[in-house]
Amino acid sequence: MKDDNHPHIVNYKEHFGTWIGLMILTVMTVVVSVTNANLQMLTVLTALTIATTKAVLVAYYYMHLKFDQKIYRIMLWVVMGLFVSFMILTIIDYITR
């Protein structure tokens, strides 16, 4: 396997931008919750989408997945895909019962 773990320096702008992104998403979660936004069935989906986006941002930028080998990104997406499939298949049962 090719070793491309070369050193890299992430500039403050990128770090700060990621933090801003995470804060905005956190505010969105709180707003959806405290304003009792009437999203009905989309409530859970919204919460999960925001949480997943935040997790991906942390993994890509703060955990440096973006700079790692492609195989690790593929592994992450395979696992995410599996999780989403579990959710979809389970929810199909609930909404068609």
Place this chain on the structure above:
Amino acid sequence: MATAISTEKNFFEIKKGIASWLFTLDHKRIGLMYFYAIISFFLVGVILGLLMRLELIAPGETIVKPTTYNQIFTLHGVIMIFLFIIPSIPAIFGNFFLPIMLGTDDVAFPRLNLLSWWLYVGGAVFALLTLVVGDGPADTGWTFYAPYSVQTGTNVTLSVLAAFILGFSSILTGLNFIVTIHRLRAPGMTFNKMPLFAWSLYATSWIQLLATPIIGITLLMIVAERVFGIGLFDPSIGGDPILYQHLFWIYSHPAVYIMALPAMGIISELIPSFAKRTIFGYKAIAYSSMAIAFVGYFVWGHHMFTSGMSGTARVIFSILTFIVAIPTAVKVFNWVATLYKGSIDVQTPLLYALAFIFQFLIGGLSGLVLAALAADIHVHDTYFVVGHFHYVMFGGTGFAMFGALHYWFPKIWGRMYNKRTANIGFALLTVGFNFLYFPMMILGLMGMPRRYYDYLPRFTDLNVISTVGSWILAIGLIIMLWNLIRAKKTGEKVGRNPWGSISMEWQTKSPPPLENFDKLPELNEGGPYHYKH
């Protein structure tokens, strides 16, 4: 092999004393510690199974009361699933042979490997504690279905914690194997030149790593429900019992492939070794392991066809379940094609492999009956299901494990067993097995439900046949174990390669030295199964 550790002494001789075993970092010793622990629990499970069969030799109460019977079948299930069949082949033979087959000196994380064993022992102690504390072992069945598992006074919490700890052991073993396969293959051994046993362990490890956490969380939810009455699964406090079944089977169906895939890997080693023929469809077998592991994630709902799941979901899960049969059949066709026109050397391990194919086929095809929605409605929770999964788990994985034991015995202990006695043991095991489990499928079709200590008089004859089958099987098992224990002490010493196999593990000494090879292993030209015809 950087350090100059003696290759004159084998891994048994290099250190002595109990502490040298309990705290060893050698993958071979850890594999053998798993072997002794797992085989002990297997025998306990067998005894519980024999007691169940004895209870069922006649209608009405025979030797135990109904509650005791419920506890016996739960303990039998928990021990056989969590302590025997899930860890069996990966933990024993995976640990012992994966590094050797990859041409390396150990797994990637030896300390983590030892921790896995200790966690296994810790989980086992919790499982056994259920026998002696509180109100006795759980009486829920190994599935711990809610809401009964939330309400019963028996030791569900302790049993669930045992399974939780055992899950950690499984996850760590899977993680270790994945990293070992990615990072420690011998130079030149690409993924497509890797032994098929390693491929099967790779697919298994991904399931262990990704699916086991789900059962861990689910089991903790049961504990939370029991202790705090949260209302997750118990409908009387607002929970949904079908949600529990979803979460349980999201892990527990892929777990079936944790049990079956390594067994298929064993068969892929045994067939070319004794047919002395290049394996047919190497890539098809290798990739079908990954396909089974992948598709196996999406079929869990077939365990819930009668539970109240929606019709749409049932149809989807039924179709998905049929798909998983395809890569499984790919393997079977390739094994049979490998045997075709081979120079077949009929030895005990091959007999086990052939029995595996025969019995796994019955188990697999009866699985299709259960995957079909309309048929499943009739046979769900009957003895048909019990017969089906014992054909897959015992007739398949159990027999593959015995085949592996007879195949690698000379490599592990450096001695050969009495082949005639081994064949007698095999014959009795096979006959006993089929007498024990085939009548169960007929009983199921006749309508006999599972998990009852009693039955209608019209089911008596087949139950008697089944119980007699259990005795024949037990005799076969005793003969097999006695033969192997005797051979370990007094068997004829063998050289490096008593079977004439070209796999890498046969290049080293029997038993292997501490760092596995006394000379640099050589990759076989043309792939790991390229026999010169």
